Amino acid sequence: MPLKNDSLAEILSQRGVSRRDFLKFCGAMAGVLALPQRYTTRIAEALQTAQRPPLVWLEYQDCAGNTESFLRASKPTAAEIVLDVLSVDYHETIMSAAGHQAEDALDETIAAHKGEYLVVVEGSIPTKDGGIYCTVGGYAAVDRLKQVAGGAAAIIAVGTCATYGGLPAAAPNPTGAASVSDIVKGVPIINLPGCPMNVQNLTAVIVHYLTFGAWPATDQFGRPLFAYGSRIHDDCERRAHFDAGQFVEDWGDEAHRKGWCLYKMGCKGPEAFHNCPIVRWNDGTSWPIGAGHGCVGCSEPYFWDSMSPFYERLPNVQLLGVEAEVDKIGAGIVGAVAGTFAIHGVISAARAKAQPIERHEVSAPEEE
Numbered sequence: 001m002p003l004k005n006d007s008l009a010e011i012l013s014q015r016g017v018s019r020r021d022f023l024k025f026c027g028a029m030a031g032v033l034a035l036p037q038r039y040t041t042r043i044a045e046a047l048q049t050a051q052r053p054p055l056v057w058l059e060y061q062d063c064a065g066n067t068e069s070f071l072r073a074s075k076p077t078a079a080e081i082v083l084d085v086l087s088v089d090y091h092e093t094i095m096s097a098a099g100h101q102a103e104d105a106l107d108e109t110i111a112a113h114k115g116e117y118l119v120v121v122e123g124s125i126p127t128k129d130g131g132i133y134c135t136v137g138g139y140a141a142v143d144r145l146k147q148v149a150g151g152a153a154a155i156i157a158v159g160t161c162a163t164y165g166g167l168p169a170a171a172p173n174p175t176g177a178a179s180v181s182d183i184v185k186g187v188p189i190i191n192l193p194g195c196p197m198n199v200q201n202l203t204a205v206i207v208h209y210l211t212f213g214a215w216p217a218t219d220q221f222g223r224p225l226f227a228y229g230s231r232i233h234d235d236c237e238r239r240a241h242f243d244a245g246q247f248v249e250d251w252g253d254e255a256h257r258k259g260w261c262l263y264k265m266g267c268k269g270p271e272a273f274h275n276c277p278i279v280r281w282n283d284g285t286s287w288p289i290g291a292g293h294g295c296v297g298c299s300e301p302y303f304w305d306s307m308s309p310f311y312e313r314l315p316n317v318q319l320l321g322v323e324a325e326v327d328k329i330g331a332g333i334v335g336a337v338a339g340t341f342a343i344h345g346v347i348s349a350a351r352a353k354a355q356p357i358e359r360h361e362v363s364a365p366e367e368e
Contacts, residue, residue, distance in 0.1 A: 062123030128176030
C-alpha cells in the first residue's frame with residue numbers, strides 16, 4: 001500500500017509498471033497538454049519525484065457522471081497510477097468509510113494539510129433557503145464548500161454543474177443552484193466543464209501542476225486552454241462536409257449514413273470549445289459527433305438554456321458551401337450567439353445575483 005510520502009517512482013515500482021509504459025503515459029500527457037514531445041522527459045522527471053498531495057472530492061447536485069468518468073481512467077494504463085499519486089482522502093461515492101468516519105476523514109485532511117490539499121468539486125451548489133436542498137453529514141453544501149475551500153491550495157471544478165450550475169441552474173432554478181466560482185473567492189479555480197468532464201483532461205491538469213508547480217493557462221471562464229482553446233467545429237472530422245455544403249437533412253438519411261455535417265440537425269460545434277474531437281471518449285475510440293449525434297454545447301456557460309432546443313440549428317446564417325467563406329459564416333454565428341447569451345442574461349436576472357468568474361492565468365512554461 002503506497003504511503004503518502006511515497007514518490008511516483010516508488011509507487012510505480014510497487015505496482016510493477018514498466019519504464020516504457022510510464023514514458024508512453026508521459027508522452028500522451030504532453031500531447032493532451034499541447035506541449036512539444038520534448039517535454040515528455042521533463043514530465044517524467046517531475047512525476048518520478050512528485051509527492052502525493054492530499055485531495056478531497058466533494059459531490060453535490062449532480063448525476064455522478066464525473067465520478068464515473070474518473071473511475072474510467074484506464075488508457076493509458078498508467079493514468080490510474082498518476083491519479084493514485086493523489087492521496088484521495090475523501091470521496092463519498094468510492095471511499096470505504098461512511099457516516100461519521102467519512103466526515104472525520106475530511107476534517108482531519110483540512111486540519112492537517114491546510115494550504116496543501118486540492119479540492120475537486122462535482123455538482124452545483126444550492127443556495128436558496130439556506131442551502132437546504134443538498135446536505136451532507138449535517139452540513140449544507142454551500143457551508144461545507146466554503147469551509148473546505150478556505151484551506152485549499154486550489155479547486156478543480158469538474159463537470160458543467162460545478163463550473164456553471166448546469167442542469168440544476170437552468171430556468172427557473174428552483175434550488176438557487178450556483179457554480180463553484182459563484183461561491184468561492186480568493187482560491188485558484190480550474191474549470192473542467194462538460195457532461196461529464198473527460199478524465200484525460202483532469203489527469204493532464206494534475207500532471208501540469210505536478211510538473212511545473214503551476215496551473216495551466218485558462219480562458220475567461222477559467223477553462224484550461226489546452227482543453228478548451230479551440231472550437232469543436234475546427235477539429236471536427238465532419239468539417240470538410242460543412243465546408244462543401246454537405247449536410248444531414250434528416251436522421252437516418254443517406255447523408256447521415258455517410259457521415260456528413262450535422263449542423264442543420266442542431267449541432268452546436270461551431271460555438272462550443274472543447275477537445276472532444278481530439279481526446280475523445282471510451283479509451284479514445286469515439287465521441288458524440290463521431291457516433292452520429294450533434295454537439296449540444298455542454299462545455300459552454302448555461303448551455304441548457306442558451307443552446308436549446310438541441311435539435312434545432314444555430315442562428316440562421318447563410319451556408320455558402322465554400323471553404324473560403326467559412327470564416328464569414330463563423331463571424332455571423334458569433335454575432336448571433338452573443339444575442340442568445342444576452343437573452344439568457346434576462347432569464348438569469350431572476351436568479352440569485354451571479355458573481356463574475358475569475359480568470360486564473362499562468363505563464364506558459366519556459367522551453368528548455
